[in-house]
Amino acid sequence: MKIYNTLSGQKEEFVPLNPNVVKMYVCGPTVYNLIHVGNARPAVVFDAFRRYLEYRGYSVIYVQNFTDVDDKIIKVANIEGVDPKVIGDRYVAGYFKDACELGIQPATCHPRTTNFIEQIKEFILELEKKHFAYQRGSDVYFDVSAFPSYGTLSHRNPSDMRSGARVEINENKDDPLDFVLWKGSKAGEPKWKSPWGDGRPGWHIECSSMSKTLLGDAFDIHAGGNDLIFPHHEDERAQTEALTSKKWVNYWMHNGMISVKDEKMSKSIGNIFTVREALKIYGKNAIRMYLLSKHYRSPIEFSSDRMEEAKTAYSRIARVMEEIEKKVGKDFRITEDEFVKDQKAKMIEVLDDDFNTPQALSIIFDLVKDVISTGNLERMKSVKVLVDEWNYFLGFDFEPDRKNVDDFIELELKLRNDARMRKDYAQSDEIRKKLEELGIEIMDLPEGTRWRWK
């Protein structure tokens, strides 16, 4: 299997540290808001990739964090006049709801910054001991000049960045590139006691500390949006490798950004579309089709046309799956013949090449087309088995969409009540009997007719 590694800038053969187990860390959301479609991309794509690794026989330990100590959370908390913890808890819950509806499987671990304060402090103390950190007031900074390979991940060199006009000058720092490990607290901010005074962790330190605690000093894959490469991941890498003197992460995977009208979708720009809205309007399957039909590293445009297109494309597969089930049922076995073996090999070949999901989907569309035009029942069975198997990592629902079933039953009840009004009881009983066979129970109550699933 080959993975594009941001660190080397090329595709590399994937060799996990342990031949059977893959350890993977994905940067999760800062919980101050409902997640938007841009946030959903890494969540969906890397979850699908993780499941593909499982499909390929690896056990995967998958960690995705929540950043629940942050300026933006504090700001929202202050506006609402509540404790930041309330905000964090609310949006952690919000994330789980959305992720679940998107068909994202829970990670092995979902650590939160607030549960790692002790480990973070120890981490910083160690850095101080090794002279990679210095204190200014009650702030602690990482000394970039002490870490010679700073810039390797993001392919920049420190002197270029220093001369760049956009690096903010902070009189506290020895070097504009130095970044904060621990922030002294200001009034109205959450704080924890520390050797440097009351304060809270800086942004980058949490991922280092959590991953070190949960996955060890070295692990296989670190993933996230490509807007995190610099400074977030560069800084994480610097502090962690400074501490351990070991290679921290072997493969860095970064997804491309989602844009709206040629501009990045981002909370600060304000052009966001929440996952919750998108789920309501387009549904889980359309969103997954949209995200998987372009390679994860490429930028992708969000628009309602794109979403409608994805929805139509998805239903093409779903309809055929439904049709196959009608023709050959659910209970059958197939023998793994040449055809099935070839298709599986083809699927693995394209996905082993840096998780090329657009190609994977085209294999499925080809099969679907083939099955329709030949009408061969054995072939249908094979295709159904294959697609169901691959769906382990694609994560679509091929069950028929039953969201309008309520309206449909209401319509039946209306027809039945019209018959009752006409005293056509043969007709009304017929309808009740049919509904009952479908598992729907009818009760004629004084206030009207109600129904429920038996």
Added chain:
RNA sequence: GGCGACGUAGCCAAGAGGCCAAAGGCGAGGGUCUGCAAAAUCCUUAUUCAUGGGUUCAAAUCCCAUCGUCGCCUCCA
């Protein structure tokens, strides 16, 4: 200003030296089916890969230049 990515049919999107006169999806046009409508299905839809040079027996794929778009350099997935 620095660093990086990208530019393939009406639109979306694979392909990364010969299997490409370029997958797949959406859309569009035509046929079949049909009381009407819809659905479904079949067929058609890029001699060409931003532009201009170059390397090579061979380039959408490699190199150089130009134009254009986007991302990062500040919070960001």
